[in-house]
């Protein structure tokens with residue numbers, strides 16, 4: 151899937167407005183039929199040679215889901231997406247790299263540009279579940295599970 | 306280094322001022338090059354001159370004549386504002402070489418020492434232990450925790466302490482005082498200094514990370530002219546990470562993990578063990594990090610490797626007589642000794658059957674020792690460094706004890722054979738020190754009240770040690786006070802992090818500044834510390850402090866006094882007599 155070039159010069163005011171809009175989106179989504187998924191329920195097997203998605207996740211493919219996790223530091227500050235992780239991340243610039251994400255991450259593609267919150271804060275993400283290997287055309291980032299057309303609010 | 310060239314050019318030409326940058330020659334000035342080893346010769350000329358405007362000589366003769374092959378001149382390389390003269394895969398007989406690159410009135414000069422190695426070969430085997438980020442305080446704390454301390458003396462020495470030879474090693478790279486693990490490990494495996502994030506190359510102006518001028522690694526040298534000699538690479542980090550990658554890789558960017566896996570396959574060390582399986586899996590496999598369809602698990606199997614994904618499979622491979630092993634035990638780093646033994650946090654639940662570095666070392670030696678022409682084994686205890694980044698000193702020291710137990714395995718193997726050179730060396734230091742002990746019985750409510758210094762630094766009361774020398778209880782009432790000299794905004798709990806590796810800081814809402822991880826800011830002794838690092842730092846940083854190398858076996862006597870990190874390569878190459886065609 152192709153992502154539009156993100157807005158590099160997003161102002162603080164626009165960012166705050168974006169966050170408010172996402173809050174609204176999230177409340178709207180919560181009213182609908184939204185299933186909650188958790189990091190522990192993503193895979194039924196998890197091994198050195200690969201994973202298998204859980205039956206529930208497979209069944210929810212394409213449906214609206216809600217998920218709680220930590221917002222990881224962005225790959226690029228102006229990125230249109232962020233990475234949701236099980237635990238808050240500390241990334242060491244000299245001993246780790248982009249290649250070093252935990253494997254059970256969920257990539258979140260935002261519906262709107264949104265201000266980051268602290269990586270130590272939990273967020274609730276709502277959006278449409280996508281599964282299967284996909285490479286982001288813009289960054290080359292490979293992901294297995296994505297939440298698309300997403301919004302988030304603070305947990 | 307570039308400034309040095311510029312100064313040399315001015316002195317040689319007797320002119321001052323004017324020129325902004327001089328031509329740059331790779332390998333750089335004062336390079337020590339193993340006789341017959343391969344290196345890419347490159348000269349960069351500023352302002353994109355034509356070949357008619359430049360001249361390059363080695364010992365006064367045309368470079369191509371001395372190197373025995375034609376050089377390749379590229380005007381305005383990659384469309385950039387420099388021209389380049391190349392000869393990839395050059396090699397030279399022993400001797401002193403003066404390389405001069407002239408461009409108009411500017412002359413740049415470098416000196417190379419191409420060294421021979423004495424015959425006969427003195428060591429059949431070399432085992433190089435790298436304690437990533439292992440500072441002196443790591444060794445001291447490991448000795449206190451694993452051997453015990455009474456009335457000013459230790460109840461025993463570490464295996465790495467009890468070795469006859471020692472040297473102080475400096476670790477800087479070509480571009481910076483403080484190194485990272487890529488260019489510091491690369492100095493050990495190639496004998497050439499490099500720059501931050503780089504492996505097996507000199508950092509030139511090339512845009513593509515894989516195009517920079519390469520220098521040969523010790524694995525490649527051995528594979529090229531010692532067909533009967535085996536190579537092992539063992540780590541508890543991801544196998545693509547800097548230190549293990551330094552055995553085989555040539556890249557300007559250490560995070561080129563997918564390329565590094567391919568380079569492992571190209572060089573084919575006989576035993577390869579670590580974490581980091583996702584970069585071996587084709588992109589169609591859930592859990593992969595590859596961006597192509599290459600299946601390196603299948604490729605290694607086709608090339609005759611046994612695959613092990615657990616300790617049980619590793620041991621079965623040894624019992625089954627495997628000589629080529631690909632062991633991948635975790636999708637990320639293998640868990641450290643603190644979690645494997647005590648806390649059971651990290652990824653233990655997901656990967657309950659991971660070998661530790663000691664068990665890996667045992668298995669690797671067992672598989673390699675049958676090689677007719679000896680073996681070269683590199684073993685890294687990687688998380689000593691990673692845990693120091695997260696200011697988690699207990700985990701860092703447990704992994705120092707683990708490294709020491711692995712050294713003991715190697716010493717037991719070497720025994721009385723006198724044919725195995727064993728080296729134990731960190732790749733760089735962290736700013737870490739033991740300043741006393743925390744004693745919960747001291748009056749007061751704050752962490753500082755609990756700190757006893759000097760006369761009040763009473764001995765700690767860690768729980769009894771298990772058979773492998775690890776304390777069985779660390780969250781005790783009297784604990785070592787270990788402090789880090791570099792830190793982001795953080796909260797110090799003054800206690801071990803039993804519920805998982807410490808995360809000292811997290812990204813703030815501006816996406817750049819890191820702030821204290823509030824998780825550590827509550828609790829009886831928790832102390833908020835304003836960071837002393839730049840605001841974008843999220844963890845402790847390496848330090849430029851020298852590190853301690855200890856060694857034994859044939860060739861080890863050359864380690865004395867103070868040496869640069871590239872000297873470690875030279876001693877290994879000399880012990881194995883790797884010089885010559």
Ligand SMILES: [Zn+2]
Pocket residue numbers: 244245438486690691694847
């Ligand atoms: Zn490090």
